Amino acid sequence: MNLNIALLPGDGIGPEVIDQAVKVCDAVAAKFNHSINWTRALTGAAAIDAVGEPYPDETHEICVNADAVLFGAIGHPRFDNDPSAKVRPEQGLLKMRKALGLFANVRPTFTFPSLIDKSPLKRERIEGTDLVILRELTSGIYFGKRGREDDGNTAYDTCTYTRAEVTRLARKGFEMAMSRSKRLCCVDKANVLESSRLWRETVQALEKEYPEVEVSYEFVDAVAMRLVQWPNSYDVLITENLFGDILTDEASVISGSMGLMPSASLGTNTSLFEPIHGSYPQAAGKDIANPLATVLSAAMMFETAFGLDAEAKAIRDVVDKSLAAGIVTEDLATEGKSYKTSEVGDWLVNNL
Ligand code: IPM
Numbered sequence: 055m056n057l058n059i060a061l062l063p064g065d066g067i068g069p070e071v072i073d074q075a076v077k078v079c080d081a082v083a084a085k086f087n088h089s090i091n092w093t094r095a096l097t098g099a100a101a102i103d104a105v106g107e108p109y110p111d112e113t114h115e116i117c118v119n120a121d122a123v124l125f126g127a128i129g130h131p132r133f134d135n136d137p138s139a140k141v142r143p144e145q146g147l148l149k150m151r152k153a154l155g156l157f158a159n160v161r162p163t164f165t166f167p168s169l170i171d172k173s174p175l176k177r178e179r180i181e182g183t184d185l186v187i188l189r190e191l192t193s194g195i196y197f198g199k200r201g202r203e204d205d206g207n208t209a210y211d212t213c214t215y216t217r218a219e220v221t222r223l224a225r226k227g228f229e230m231a232m233s234r235s236k237r238l239c240c241v242d243k244a245n246v247l248e249s250s251r252l253w254r255e256t257v258q259a260l261e262k263e264y265p266e267v268e269v270s271y272e273f274v275d276a277v278a279m280r281l282v283q284w285p286n287s288y289d290v291l292i293t294e295n296l297f298g299d300i301l302t303d304e305a306s307v308i309s310g311s312m313g314l315m316p317s318a319s320l321g322t323n324t325s326l327f328e329p330i331h332g333s334y335p336q337a338a339g340k341d342i343a344n345p346l347a348t349v350l351s352a353a354m355m356f357e358t359a360f361g362l363d364a365e366a367k368a369i370r371d372v373v374d375k376s377l378a379a380g381i382v383t384e385d386l387a388t389e390g391k392s393y394k395t396s397e398v399g400d401w402l403v404n405n406l
């Protein structure tokens with residue numbers, strides 16, 4: 055098979071972790087007789103520096119024409135403490151999500167047997183956790199009307215959803231639940247928010263189309279608590295954009311390191327795969343960042359974008375092997391010995 059993949063390394067540790075994923079993908083392609091055509095494009099601060107904006111038209115062209123997009127990270131500290139900055143790397147990310155129609159962000163959370171004691175949570179709480187948070191990604195408060203009142207002392211951001219937006223996300227959730235343990239949790243704040251009441255109503259209306267799925271409706275504050283108390287009681291959770299942003303960071307703690315969790319963003323035009331961690335600027339260029347979240351995102355890409363399940367499994371298996379063998383970056387190292395980002399990548403390639 056010929057795979058056309060757009061490659062967006064982005065900022066900070068993005069380029070380093072992307073390099074490892076590319077090595078692993080090329081090795082998998084060689085093993086299974088595929089050929090990958092990578093097309094690199096600029097995003098984030100790197101794009102602002104080169105062409106003055108964080109998601110240039112050329113990058114968009116490359117993404118829409120690709121079968122899938124593999125993305126590193128976006129963000130640079132020089133923009134964080136500058137409220138007056140006219141363009142920000144994150145704007146590029148939001149523009150890209152919208153332009154590519156990436157409405158469903160799939161963020162799985164699972165544990166690795168060899169790392170279970172790395173989590174700050176107790177083993178008995180998290181053992182067996184295997185859940186997916188499906189976050190709506192192209193609407194809600196991230197894209198609603200925002201602004202300042204005339205005097206500048208009052209600001210607002212609005213959370214708007216249409217029934218159609220909720221329906222397409224919820225359908226993905228039901229379908230995903232059908233392919234897993236058939237449990238779906240609708241996360242909202244329907245006791246307070248009107249947009250949440252629309253979510254609840256819409257999900258309730260879909261229930262009869264999926265009679266096998268057991269649906270629960272829970273408030274986001276309660277979910278935030280149960281997620282770290284009994285994560286293994288969840289299967290698929292669906293939620294709006296901002297709740298999903300917060301809950302997925304929280305959920306990443308369960309696995310023991312943010313450097314492990316992959317994600318997929320499913321769209322109307324194409325799909326994008328990226329680690330859930332950010333650009334981690336303090337580590338940029340030091341060859342110390344954990345490449346596994348990006349490598350596992352590539353596994354999701356083989357499976358989701360190309361239907362190549364054996365290839366995805368080969369990647370996951372070699373990642374498991376590396377963890378069990380202790381070939382880990384410093385975030386996961388226990389007794390002193392840790393490996394560089396590029397060494398972990400090389401080990402994966404050699405052991406595939
Ligand atoms: C994420 C990030 C982004 C978000 C930021 C960088 C805009 O935190 O992908 O979760 O809030 O969606």
Ligand code: MN
Nearest residue numbers: 299300302303
């Ligand atoms: Mn986030």
